[in-house]
Amino acid sequence: MSAVFVYIFKLKHIGYHFSIFNQGAFAGCTFAFFLWSLCDHGLTIYPSQSLVFVLPFVILSSFINLISPFTFSPIAHPMIGSYLFIFGVDMFARTGWAMHAAAITNAYPDAYYHTSRSSAILSVFVILLTIIGSTFQIWQVRTTAYRIHENQF
Numbered sequence: 001m002s003a004v005f006v007y008i009f010k011l012k013h014i015g016y017h018f019s020i021f022n023q024g025a026f027a028g029c030t031f032a033f034f035l036w037s038l039c040d041h042g043l044t045i046y047p048s049q050s051l052v053f054v055l056p057f058v059i060l061s062s063f064i065n066l067i068s069p070f071t072f073s074p075i076a077h078p079m080i081g082s083y084l085f086i087f088g089v090d091m092f093a094r095t096g097w098a099m100h101a102a103a104i105t106n107a108y109p110d111a112y113y114h115t116s117r118s119s120a121i122l123s124v125f126v127i128l129l130t131i132i133g134s135t136f137q138i139w140q141v142r143t144t145a146y147r148i149h150e151n152q153f
Contacts, residue, residue, distance in 0.1 A: 017066065020073075024065025027076035028057035030083045037100040037123055040115050050104045074141050078133025079126075086126045097122040 032054040065072045090097040095118040103113045 020065050020069050021062050023076065024062035024072065025058045027065065027072075027080055028059070028061030029054060030080045031061065032057040033101060033104060034079075034083055034123070034126060036104050037097065037113070037119070038115070040113065054104070070141055074137035075130075075134050078137055079130045081133060082126050082129030085129065086122050090122060093118075095119055095122060 036050075036053070061072070061076065065076065087098050087101070096114065096116065097119040100113040
């Protein structure tokens with residue numbers, strides 16, 4: 001009977017680990033998409049090559065986030081936020097920066113992404129917003145979140 005309780009107690013945190021794993025996967029996908037946006041028509045030609053390019057980032061960042069969420073999350077979450085914010089800005093401004101996502105996912109077979117001056121400026125803003133957000137997140141984790149987590153047990 002005690003073995004059943006130990007097993008149930010271990011499963012108590014499975015939702016936490018699942019969410020941490022998914023956050024890492026989303027961060028890896030976002031980082032791969034951002035790298036893709038830095039060059040003309042992406043880095044590959046065929047749709048299967050885009051999966052081979054994105055999948056290692058997803059797997060690696062998922063496991064890094066599982067191993068050390070207090071180190072990886074303060075960098076990954078601002079990266080996700082800044083990427084999606086600039087993606088939304090491009091949906092409004094229509095500079096063509098978001099076209100790289102269509103090229104990666106092969107949503108439009110004739111999608112062609114060209115790196116222009118405006119798309120390069122948006123890529124720089126992604127980097128700047130990530131640095132600003134990461135600075136704040138690292139400060140917050142070091143001052144509050146890490147202490148709260150360590151005092152729980």
